[in-house]
Amino acid sequence: MTGTAFVFPGQGSQRLGMGRHLLAQRPDLLDTYYRVADDHLGIPLSRLSWHGPARDLDDPVVAQPAILLASLATLEVLRGRGIEPDAVAGHGLGEYAALVAAEVLEWTDALSLVRLRGELTATVADRVQGATVAVLGLDRAAVARLCAAAATATGRAVEITGDNGPGQTVVSGEAEAVTAVMGAARAAGAARVAALKPGGPFHSRLLRGVEAEFTEALISTDFREPRIPLVSSVTGTRVTTAAEAVVALRGQLTSPVRWNQAVRTLDACGTHRFVEVGSGLVLGGLIRRITPGARVHATHTARQLGLTADAFTAAATGV
Template identity: 60%
Template sequence: MTRTAFVFPGQGSQRVGMGRHLVERWPDLVDRYYRPADDLLGLPLSRLCWEGPEACLQDTPVTQPAVFLTSVVTLDVLGRHGVRPDVVAGHSLGEYAALVCAGALDWQDALALVRLRGELMATVNDRAPGSMAAVIGLAPSTLEGICADIAAATGLAVDVANDNDPAQLVVSGRTEAVTEVMRQARLAGALRVVDLNVPVSFHSALMDGIAADFAEALDETAFRAPSVPVLSAATAGPVTTAAEAAAVLRRQLTGRVRWTGTVRNLTAAGVDRFVEVGPGRVLGGLCRRIAPEARVRTTDDARRLDQALGAVTAAVV
């Protein structure tokens, strides 16, 4: 029996025009989601999603609510066609949409949290300039050792931030330390090392400075126990209570994204189909590499959305 996981993307999946294919076919989505989102944030988020400019869409306080909102609207469309997940998970920012899908969080509450998260993250580089880099082809233990040695030698924060697939890791921290990790990773035999063009050192100890402010916002938000099974990429384990839902959002601010372990645990639980719900196709690619035997569908444009709907609804029937 087929078991379907909805997986929700994070920052990096944004593009100008995202979500436009949805409102062109279902115009009521504008009044249902986009106008309320614009009003809630005091920001022309809908126009930025559909028209850009790209420079604004790349700004973290805009990027995060834009990606989140596109995922929630896509989720609505899937629901209209009777497509429901057996389990959900999200990559970093995507955990907010996963919790909305699971009924643990109202979408407007999640949108406000995501906007605050982006705003707080954007302030970190002003105090402690950081960067991120992707490392391809090194074992996690090797890269962890390099990070630990450099952090000890320099006193600068740097660590593995993302375990994206069996070959791809991401490091995050102070810029000077990340640069040295890149150099030593090449010497250690990494197949490829890429300096990532991101404005914030996500999932690093540098985020400690905003953790208290964000925890306060989480404490003021209403969470519920999930009504659909959830696996958190912060732990690669299940989220079963309202308290756990809030806790993983707090933990992931500074903690590692354990996507490889999350997908492996999903497949171990019988998931054999992944539907990436939202903009981009990055997460679908990671799922294919981690679980090559699974079927993967994306929803980034009209053609792919139709293919996903056709494949999933045919299987249900």
């Protein structure tokens, strides 16, 4: 595994207008992706992505397929410019786009799974008053101790649900316990403690109640062997078979996102260039912290997409 990795953002990267800049270069995407997605899901996903309202776009039922669609349309534009990945990975929800890029899933099947994923996580968020926060400046072990203390003190569930890189940890759970962790983290000297939106208990054990229904959907979906190297953010390691992909997606509901390890795995295998494919901008910053010196490219605006395409053209021609 060497060369370029395409990395795909997860929930939280949604923003009004995302993906609309792609149509100026590829008007055909309106018919081949956006209208197909609208019909497939039975909701005006393209209108909500481009025009909102913002409160609807923050709903996991809308946000999750909207983020996936923006990533897939961007992937199509990059491939149309002759830019192909040597490996792929996705942050949480972004793993579905990575599976499509690796030809493990058909894109409409991925869209259906993501829509169900959004619906199931929303049912838990409606039932449980949950929250998600990012803690910066404390190591993972210290944050784990704060979570354990908060859970004991409040009698509520809270746990680490994301390892995004050195000193960048995500915590999710019931709001009372998460609030306790926030206060304790600030007292312990955290550089920053920030609430994330949406604030449900994502990637936590509180989602165990919906695992069975989601597993049934996974089993009834056609998965194929990866055509290019694929690294899972569930395990932080390579996914080499269709069966492993199913296991990873099942575990993703209740397992922490191991983005730190996923990027290190890509780096150890010779990846030297990363392209964040879709509406996000956060992964590039995380990658620079994990692997200083890595070349990172963005695609979330027309300008950034153009700069990325130009950089690959220059590299190919030796300019």
